[in-house]
Amino acid sequence: MAYLAHIRPEDGAQQSVLEHLRGTGALAEEFAGAFGAEEWARFCGLAHDIGKYSNAFQRHIGGEAMRVDHATAGAQMCVQLLGKAGWLPAYCVAGHHGGLPNGGNQSDPPAREAGRQSTLTTRLRLPVEDYSAYAAEVSLEGALHSPPLRPLGRQGFSLAFWVRMLFSCLVDADFLDTERFMRPGAARSGAQRIEALEALLDAQVRRFASPASALNRMRTEILHGCIAKAALPPGLFTLTVPTGGGKTISSLAFALKHARANGLRRVIYVIPYHSIIEQNARVFREILGDENVLEHHTSFDYDDWGSGLGEQYRLAAENWDMPLVVTTNVQFFESLFGNKTARCRKLHSIAGSVVIFDEAQMLPLPYLRPCVRAIAELCWNYRCSCVLCSATQPTLAPLFPRELPPARELCDNSRALYDAFRKTRLTLAGPLTNEELARQLRELPQALCIVSTRNHAQTLFQMLKDETGVFHLSTLMCPAHRSKVLETIRERLKARQPCRVISTSLVEAGVDLDFPVVYRALAGIDSLVQAAGRCNREKELDCGQVIVFEPEEAYVPKRAAFQRPREITRLLARQFDDLSAPEAIQTYFELLYQTDNLDAKEMVNRFEDGARSLCFPFAEAAQEFRLIEESTRSVLAPLDERARELAEQLRFGLRSRALLRRAQQYIVSVYPYEYEALLRCGALEPLDEALAVLADVLQYDPRQGLKVKFEEGKAIMP
Helix, strand or coil: CCCEEEECCCCCCEEEHHHHHHHHHHHHHHHHHHHCCHHHHHHHHHHCCHHHHCHHHHHHHCCCCCCCCCHHHHHHHHHHHHHHHHHHHHHHHHCCCCCCCECCCCCCCCCCCCCCCCCHHHHHHCCCCCCHHHHHCCCCCCCCCCCCCCCCCCCHHHHHHHHHHHHHHHHHHHHHHHHHHHCCCCCCCCCCCHHHHHHHHHHHHHHHCCCCCHHHHHHHHHHHHHHHCCCCCCCEEEEECCCCCCHHHHHHHHHHHHHHHHCCCEEEEEECCHHHHHHHHHHHHHHHCHHHEEEECCCCCHHHHHHHHHHHHHHHHHHCCCCEEEEEHHHHHHHHCCCCHHHHCCHHHHCCEEEEECCHHHCCHHHHHHHHHHHHHHHHHCCCEEEEEECCCCCCHHHCCCCCCCCEECCCCHHHHHHHHCCEEEEEEEECCHHHHHHHHHCCCEEEEECCCHHHHHHHHHHHCCCCCEEEECCCCCHHHHHHHHHHHHHHHHCCCCEEEEECHHHCCCCCCCECEEEEECCCHHHHHHHHCCECCCCCCCCEEEEEEECCHHHCCCCHHHHHHHHHHHHHHCCCCCCCCHHHHHHHHHHHCCCCCCCCCCHHHHHHCCCCCCCCEHHHHHHHCCCCCCCCEEEECCCCHHHHHHHHHHHCCCCCHHHHHHHHHHEEEECHHHHHHHHHCCCEEECCCCEEEECCHHHEECCCEECCCCCCCCCCCC
16 A cells, blocks of 8 residues: 555645655754754654554545544654653654644543644543554664753753754754645745855955044944954854944844854844844845845735745745844744744754844843743754844843853943943933923924833824924834835935924834934933934034933833833932943843843743653743733724735735735734724724724824824833
């Protein structure tokens, strides 16, 4: 009997189970070579589909309408052959379609059939179809060496992390081998190797050979300092560069040269905001070429790049098969703590990479400890170099495991450079009413005012909207709208025309704006320094003004996550004359991290506790690990013809990933009470529980974005 794994619908071609197992095993073995787990990955590849040797599955693939669980058989075989250690590959095999399960325990109720909610303990007890015919074709015998990793801490977190990496190798190999058979000739990456990208970078670096201004000479000094450190062995690094110091190019130069010097495979930029991603990716493409840079975030539209390059991007996003990847904190860390196949396919591609964490201070406090622990694992066991980049470097050293060598700083003389790059003076102005704030802004030809809530931004804009050259920025404007407004703002600044901008903090990190005066509502010191980075950026003035004010109480966020940084800033204002000085920033983060709320979901301990039993909460952790906690609803604003076409397709029930990704440029995220207010006034056409189309376009103001009703006491961050 010929046991089949796949039948190609177009021509009836058949792939045998043996061919698929061998192909998957070989690919998984290749992927796991990046972290020394080749034999374990090959074992998973050979075991994952042995359940397809059952007569029931062969009837299913032959056309009978029946559901057949083929994954549990391989999981059970892992444990039969390897004993308790077999749980590690069993997680991967059991979850290669539905996702890594929870480990569970012996008190789990028996399941009637293998389902996505079943624990591994339950799966190992399930009756399965007879698959014994596998033994005539596949040999799984032979001892496996202990998992090739050096555990950190109490070992449980390290083992669970290793299982996810092994799972990534298996599921990506499974997808790719199946794709090769079902879709021969798929347009996978045509990108160049790191060595070729380094040559392209060198051509760019030569442009900085003779900088004219003092500011550019200092930027060039930072750049060459980073290049000089590239030959260091892989590990943990920091790059502490003053705002405006050119860390984007400097970090890229270090990353490419460090990767080439140490045989690393790719560079991954992890960035908090979409606006920074788009800006940085544009710079990288100009240097390295479109075909070598992958953006992976919800707003990136592959179709904008045509059928060839767009398809290459779409496929590369599945497993990050590109030399340079630019992605978000959310995508990166939620994948590392994920359990689903789509999220985890790319994880093995992180091994052997240079990972740049831009604006490292923006990792959310409730998840800081698990994020830091994941970074430590990448450095310690997966031959990654991780670089924490920031003008306000967070004091993370106490959070890293003691086994990990301390971080090495890439920027020499950071303290001296701070003095050289100092372009602003922070002035604490005390309380300012909206009326007084508006009066001061009216008197300035160009000024940026950054506030902490969308409500406050809208209120101030309403007070100033009749003045010439006044603009509003917040996430109540869809990304496409914000991009157009930012373009207009930059043009007016360059032409020295009147330009007053009222914005939420979305402009603070990575948005290249240059104002002579910046007002900032009191916040954490890191936010104040980031706001100062939008002031006197090119040092055209002797000293730019950054005025820090206390807003009216109604516009102060009430949550502890916002109150604590403000309180620490007030405390340090009495201790330091210069709140932006490196010493003040270090003290700020030391105080900020003196809290028990750095792992709000107890992620690290829950995995550490599984060290002996090997029972890990993979599915639970994936569901609970959400860097953005608040639930929101999406409202698509049909502002132009393209948006209206997307809305029409969504009305007809189309929900493809590609379509939803294209729609992101026109989507505003609102909180439930805002959504309900819009719904009550008949402004929305709900399409499902998470998505609605704005039916009344008059509810979208061409200057402020979506009009929502604010309830008293509600403060919404950008």
